[in-house]
Amino acid sequence: MPSRVWLVLAATLIPFVAGAExxxxxxxxxxxxxxxxxGSCHGMRLTGGLGPPLTPSSLAQKPTPALAATIxxxxxxxxxxxxxxxxxxxxxxxxVDLMKRGTGDASTND
Ligand code: HEC
Incomplete structure (x- = not known):
């Protein structure tokens, strides 16, 4: 296959793969x-402060796009x-996904 084709393929696929995550x-x-x-408003552990809690149970019923728009x-x-x-x-x-999974607060270090 001419190398030109590989270049086109790479140019098409690399941004796609990089954008996946x-x-x-x-x-x-x-x-x-x-x-x-x-955390300065929502609490170190996101359990609330000046702002409401951003914990999995408090966010579960709220749609991700709406929460993302708030952010x-x-x-x-x-x-x-x-x-x-x-x-x-x-x-x-x-x-939002991170907060809904409960893996964004200061108590987790993954
Ligand atoms: C200066 C304080 C402050 C900071 C900093 C702040 N927030 Fe907020 N946030 C609030 C307050 C207050 C509310 C509640 C607004 C209302 O009354 O509707 C809120 C609401 C939210 C909501 C909606 C929660 C819900 O249950 O509907 C989300 C999501 C959110 N904040 C995420 C974030 C994220 C992510 C950051 C950091 C990038 C952040 N906030 C930084 C004060 C803050």
């Missing part, structure tokens, strides 16, 4: 953000600030 380094940055920045755009009129300058839509959903 956030880069490990980015996942670490987001966990850090969740613990330190979000990206904040809640005007409340202290919840918008984070869209720092997290993409995909990353906001990833954070």
């Amino acid at each position: 956030l880069a490990t380094q980015r996942q670490e940055q987001l966990r850090h953000l969740l613990r330190h920045d979000c 990206r755009h904040g809640r005007p009129g409340t202290p919840m600030p918008p984070w869209s300058r720092f997290v993409s839509e995909e990353e906001a959903r990833w954070l």
Whole structure:
């Protein structure tokens, strides 16, 4: 097969594969953000503070896209600030998944 074809194939497939999962380094940055920045209002263990708890039981009934929108755009009129300058839509959903699984708080270190 001419090498040109491989180039086209690689150019098509690499972004697809890379997009399937956030880069490990980015996942670490987001966990850090969740613990330190979000934790300052939602509690170190995300069990609530100035902001409501972000624990699996408190989020289970709430749709992920709506929670991701709250993270990206904040809640005007409340202290919840918008984070869209720092997290993409995909990353906001990833954070919500993490909170729904209960693996984002400071008590877990995976
Ligand atoms: C300055 C304080 C503050 C910070 C920092 C903050 N939040 Fe909030 N957050 C709030 C408050 C207050 C609410 C409740 C808003 C309301 O009354 O509807 C809230 C609501 C939310 C909700 C909706 C919860 C629900 O049950 O509907 C989510 C999800 C959320 N925050 C995630 C985050 C994430 C993720 C971060 C960090 C990237 C973060 N918050 C940082 C104060 C904060």
